[in-house]
Amino acid sequence: MDDLLVIGAGPYGLSIAAHAAGAGLGVRVLGRPMASWRDHMPEGMYLKSEPWSSDLSAPGGRHTLAEYCRTRGITAGHGSPLPIGTFSAYGLWFARQAGPEVEERTVTTVTPHGTGFRIGTSDGGVLYARTVALAVGVMPFANLPALLAGLPPGHVSHSSAHRDLGRFAGADVAVLGAGQAALETAVLLAESGARPTLVARRHRLNWNTVPQPLHRPPLRALRAPHSGLGTGWRSWAWSELPWAVRRLPAATRERIAATALGPAGAWWLRERFEGRVPALLGHDLHRAVPAGTRTRLGLTAPGGASVVLDTEHVIAATGFTPDLARLGLLDAGLRAGLRTVGRSRTPELTALFESSYPGLFFAGLLTAPSFGPSMRFVHGAGFTAGKLVAGVRRRLGARVPQPGRPGWRRTADGQDDLDDLSTVQR
Template sequence: MTRTDDLVVIGAGPYGLSIAAHAAGAGLGVRVLGRPMASWRDHMPDGMYLKSEPWSSSLSAPDGRHTLADYCATRGTAAEHGTPLPIGTFSAYGMWFARHAVPEVEEVTVTEVTPHGGGFRVHTAEGPPLLARTVALAVGVMPFVHHPRALRDLPPAHYSHSSGHRGLARFAGSEVAVLGAGQAALETAALLAEQGARPCLVARRARLNWNTLPQPLSRPPLRALREPHSGLGTGWRSWVWSELPWAVHRLPAATRERIAATALGPAGAWWLRDRFERRVPALLGHRLHRATAVGDRTRLELTSRSGEPLVLDASHVIAATGFTPDLDRLELLDAGLRAALETVGQSRTPELSAGFESSWPGLFFAGLLTAPSFGPSMRFVHGAGFTAGRLVGGVRRRLGARGPLPGSTGAARTDRATAGHPKTYLR
């Protein structure tokens, strides 16, 4: 007889792992499907750094343990305020968290999630389907990669997305146009220059925004009150987005859409500015309206804000143009189920309850797709803590229990986070 799990978490990045840790701590029979930290391990070039401060970049466990600082202490290093952290260190931390705070992650590829009875059937490429009473989709950003429309008719070899590169050394000696004005664009361009390429940044914005050097954690009380620290930066506006996602959720849909689209817009990290400005030329205030392949090169036709045309030729184009949350791109979710979901205003993102449950009972969402419901913190690792606790609470309410669930068919497992004090997951 096929067992039915209380919760299947699809995705094993910071959100999926945090949800699984909270679900296991609540006594739920939970399975986690996916490649741990896949976006961080597979889709970011060597040499990149974490933009957020280390103290605001921990994954979330219900007991507050297994923080980034805890991991660094086991390695004899420190995650210090005001010191950028290598992406490789953060990825390794996520893998460590998966080993210590989460039931074993199953590295399978989910191909389809379909309704089944009062729950769901989860199909994978590696074996028979799984049954779940509830499902949490924490699929990260990769399904939502955005390419400017002008690039989409180019041959695939002529352009790529910034998330498509594990390394940039192959561009040494080549002219590369980098599109965008956010951290991904600025850091990609700087890394290209440092590895021997000849990058040029192209951005619609008339000026680049740079974050300022972070203020000390310990400051005079009045200064701290005027500009409080938060997981998303310094200042009251950042504090609201960071600490009050529940309040954002109560706003009208149109307001939430606007906040998700405009709050905490593109900006570069303070530690990147000198590296970028010394080595990378930039065409600011220019809009791309056409791209054509000319032999093995790409010709970009640009227009300035004053309407003046400009042509830029490049060996390759890298679009560091972010991600567009859109349910229609979530192809692993049954098409009929997708079409039935209530959405936020005019967007194609799911309208969610306070517990991250969609209008389809038992189907929960986490991460980028939830930003129009809970605000911009859902675009950052810092949002995983708020999400995990609230979402697992929503799962427990859906299941109708507040502890180990009689009738749950999750296999009996030991919580590796509390070695020596095993928890039992009931059959």
């Protein structure tokens, strides 16, 4: 029986596995490495976050994106966006360097078993673990508006369903949304020979500004500090203080998770978008019906007038909604019994990412209503991995490595790392 089984091999799952292995735990990680990035993002997309804030996390800060790029002669500088393909390759390299070998197996069931868990896989295998970390990424939570859900297959898709947008060359495509995924998808469609139209409820598009230099006069840096989620004190708080967000009332946390760092396009995309992609802003979707091989969208314009948009395909770049009900792999009884954050359908977690069911831990998007918006981004993986593995060690108690055994280390102040676990509760 393994100490920890990590389900998911994206930035969060790989980071958790690296910290668990570094702590001397018996850990396995199941999933397709970097699947969301490799399989669900179109060719030509770029990483929106700065390279220095996009590291996966390993003990001692090793195996960074900068290290990977440096050894391959790739520029990973501030203000220089990196292709998604480069980031995906970095994740695969990190997986080989930092943790146990990833097993490309699909988990189908997670069921309580004694004081641990029974894990079933699609190949018929059965595994057992004392603790489980669910780091399933965003794909189970793709949000398709209800008005589009009834359209026939082939008429509508979520933006995460496309690796190659070249299939839409010469076609009319409506892209719904106002965030980076919508804006960049529309641009890539236009650059692939399609005829995209952006449809958004927002009356204006938000664009991020060109990032300020990393090294600035002290007063300028104090007024608008850099952080893993952008520039400014508010972004800095979401980036650096997720433990403090967790101490806020549940309703406040829900609101922050839903509204902070709202939809915006990257500064480097704006020139490629404006003048090339027509946009219907301030338009609400109220009807969607098939019309032969095409789709007819009924829209309400800002003044209340009805507008009809006839298109060959609709791409909903409408984000991801965390919802425990979509985790079909998790035992239904266990799932129904979990305490949740306020009115949301996300798990309430301890300071060490453990749910109300002992030994069951969560990472990534589902934890945003507990720890804030940084959990929606790669940058949150570092905070998560260290805390979660500390939680696993606490849950395992006497089973964790002891002084003199692999995985034990002494902290900078000379204290036994295991005796100092109380400090990570914040």
